[in-house]
Every structure is written in structure tokens, then in C-alpha cells.
Amino acid sequence: MPGSGSSPCAACKLLRRRCAKDCVFAPHFPPQEPQKFAYVHKIFGASNINKMLQELPFHQRGDAVSSIVYEAKARLRDPVYGCVGAISSLQQQVAQLQSQLAVAQAQNLCMRMHQAAMASTIVANTEVSPLDSAESSDENQQYKHVTSGFEPFGIAEALLS
Amino acid sequence: MPGSGSSPCAACKLLRRRCAKDCVFAPHFPPQEPQKFAYVHKIFGASNINKMLQELPFHQRGDAVSSIVYEAKARLRDPVYGCVGAISSLQQQVAQLQSQLAVAQAQNLCMRMHQAAMASTIVANTEVSPLDSAESSDENQQYKHVTSGFEPFGIAEALLS
Numbered sequence: 001m002p003g004s005g006s007s008p009c010a011a012c013k014l015l016r017r018r019c020a021k022d023c024v025f026a027p028h029f030p031p032q033e034p035q036k037f038a039y040v041h042k043i044f045g046a047s048n049i050n051k052m053l054q055e056l057p058f059h060q061r062g063d064a065v066s067s068i069v070y071e072a073k074a075r076l077r078d079p080v081y082g083c084v085g086a087i088s089s090l091q092q093q094v095a096q097l098q099s100q101l102a103v104a105q106a107q108n109l110c111m112r113m114h115q116a117a118m119a120s121t122i123v124a125n126t127e128v129s130p131l132d133s134a135e136s137s138d139e140n141q142q143y144k145h146v147t148s149g150f151e152p153f154g155i156a157e158a159l160l161s
Numbered sequence: 162m163p164g165s166g167s168s169p170c171a172a173c174k175l176l177r178r179r180c181a182k183d184c185v186f187a188p189h190f191p192p193q194e195p196q197k198f199a200y201v202h203k204i205f206g207a208s209n210i211n212k213m214l215q216e217l218p219f220h221q222r223g224d225a226v227s228s229i230v231y232e233a234k235a236r237l238r239d240p241v242y243g244c245v246g247a248i249s250s251l252q253q254q255v256a257q258l259q260s261q262l263a264v265a266q267a268q269n270l271c272m273r274m275h276q277a278a279m280a281s282t283i284v285a286n287t288e289v290s291p292l293d294s295a296e297s298s299d300e301n302q303q304y305k306h307v308t309s310g311f312e313p314f315g316i317a318e319a320l321l322s
Contacts, residue, residue, distance in 0.1 A: 043213075045206045052204075052240060060241045067245035071232060079213060080221045083244055084228035090251035097258035104265035111272040118279055 010037040015046055024053050028065040036069055043072040171198040176207055185214050189226040197230055204233040 011025035012018065014037055019026060029037040040049055049068065053061050074083035172186035173179065175198055180187060190198040201210050210229065214222050235244035
């Protein structure tokens with residue numbers, strides 16, 4: 001039980017000290033997970049972790065421990081860049097996605113403009129003289145069907161909703 | 162001059178010790194930037210930084226110091242999440258961009274399909290009987306111009322190049 005004295009927390013066990021009732025490590029470093037404290041001890045040192053936790057209200061310490069463990073593991077895995085390597089890689093991914101999105105949006109714009117031109121050409125070519133209107137009414141109906149049926153953003157809207 | 166003994170590096174000055182010729186901190190913590198070492202000392206501790214640098218070949222220590230300083234500053238700015246907060250925020254940005262890209266690509270696909278349908282309708286309506294061909298040659302020429310001029314990816318390709 002953490003902080004009971006009989007079964008010291010992972011931190012006190014590693015530091016070979018008595019685990020007091022008010023041990024700052026005990027709620028976050030249970031004896032069942034000895035490696036968790038070993039990571040942060042190796043990178044930040046017990047004294048610094050102690051100070052960091054003491055400076056935070058209790059309800060924020062759990063999140064702080066999680067992020068400190070994450071950082072320590074990243075630094076052990078990559079001693080040169082640590083978790084800054086992940087930041088750099090994510091920043092590259094963001095830049096790549098932004099560029100792909102710009103291309104896709106430019107394609108969209110270009111297609112919209114072309115489609116508008118196509119639609120106006122169809123309309124222009126179906127504007128017949130009154131004398132021809134009786135003959136070409138079937139054709140006009142067909143063009144009307146094509147232009148009024150144009151709803152290219154149906155799928156996109158469905159994805160967004 | 163770092164490591165000269167007469168003008169100690171920022172680390173040795175803060176630690177109030179003699180800056181030896183082979184001081185591991187001196188090449189990376191010049192006396193002109195005292196705050197840089199203060200940050201990493203507060204978060205990681207001088208002993209841990211010393212160990213981390215000693216374990217790396219000299220040519221990688223500059224990058225390691227940069228990433229350690231970045232992490233320390235992030236932890237001082239945000240004591241709960243440190244630079245893990247930046248990772249989380251970037252991951253959210255990646256997810257948002259991936260979703261926006263999926264929508265834009267779905268719009269593209271939808272417009273391509275619609276454009277293909279429009280083009281085939283135009284072609285079908287310009288397929289005239291041999292008896293009418295002489296009269297409608299001008300019209301066909303116009304449709305040909307509309308369909309052959311369709312290069313929606315010109316802008317996108319220009320952006321990519």
C-alpha cells in the first residue's frame with residue numbers, strides 16, 4: 001500500500017528510504033510499476049521530480065507525472081532529441097498536410113470554374129430561336145436535367161455532418 | 162572564453178565552481194547566455210545534464226543541448242504538460258487537417274464524376290446524323306473546344322512544382 005511504510009512506493013524503494021504517509025511520490029508511483037519511477041529518476045532526478053510535484057496542486061499531479069514519464073521515456077529512446085524529435089516530426093506532417101490541402105482546394109477551385117464555364121456553354125447552345133423551339137424541346141429538357149442535378153458537395157457535406 | 166578558467170562558462174558560474182579546460186558544459190553554455198543553463202539546471206539538474214552529454218559523441222551534443230533547453234523552457238512555461246502539451250496540440254492539428262483533406266478529396270472526386278457525366282452528355286447531344294453534319298459543324302467545333310480545354314489540375318501542378 002503506497003505510503004503505508006510497510007510496502008514502499010516504487011520511488012522510495014528505488015531510493016532506499018522509508019515511505020512516509022505523506023510521501024509525494026506514493027500516489028503516482030505504485031510499487032507494481034517500478035520502471036516508471038526508474039525512467040524519470042534517470043532523466044530528471046528524484047529531487048527535481050519532488051520539487052515539480054510539490055509546486056502543483058494535488059489534482060494536477062497525475063497529469064504532470066504522465067507527461068514527465070512520457071518525456072523521460074522519449075529521452076531514453078532518443079538521447080539527442082528526446083520528445084522534441086516527435087514535435088519536429090509532427091510539425092513536418094502538419095506542413096505536408098497543409099500543402100496537400102492547398103493543392104486539393106486549388107483543384108476544387110479550378111474544377112468549379114471549369115464546371116461553371118461548361119454549364120454556361122450548355123445553356124448558350126440550348127438557347128434556340130422560337131422557330132426551332134418545338135423541335136428541340138426534348139434536348140433542352142435533357143440539358144436542364146444535367147445542370148440542375150449538379151450537387152458536387154453532397155458527399156463532402158455528408159462527411160462534415 | 163569558455164573553459165579557460167578565467168571566464169567560467171554559464172554552468173560553472175551558476176554552480177560556483179572552477180571551469181576546467183575540458184568542461185563538458187563550456188562549449189554549449191557560454192557565459193553570455195546565463196539563462197540557458199539556469200533553465201536546464203532547474204528542470205533536469207546539472208548532474209543529469211552532465212551525464213546525458215558525456216554519453217553522447219561531441220558532434221551530437223549541440224543538438225542534445227538545444228532539445229534539452231527547449232524541453233526545460235516548455236516545462237517551466239507549462240509545469241503540468243511541458244512540451245507534451247505541444248505534442249498533443251500538434252496531434253490534434255494533424256487530425257483536423259487529415260479530416261479537411263478527406264473532405265476536399267471527396268469534393269474533388271464528386272466533381273470529377275459529375276464533370277465526366279456532363280462531358281458524356283455533351284458528346285451524346287452533339288452526335289448528329291450525317292444529313293445534319295454540314296449544318297452543325299460550327300457547334301461541334303465549339304463543344305470540342307470546351308471539352309478539350311479541360312485541364313483542371315494545371316493550378317495544382319503548378320503549386321506542386
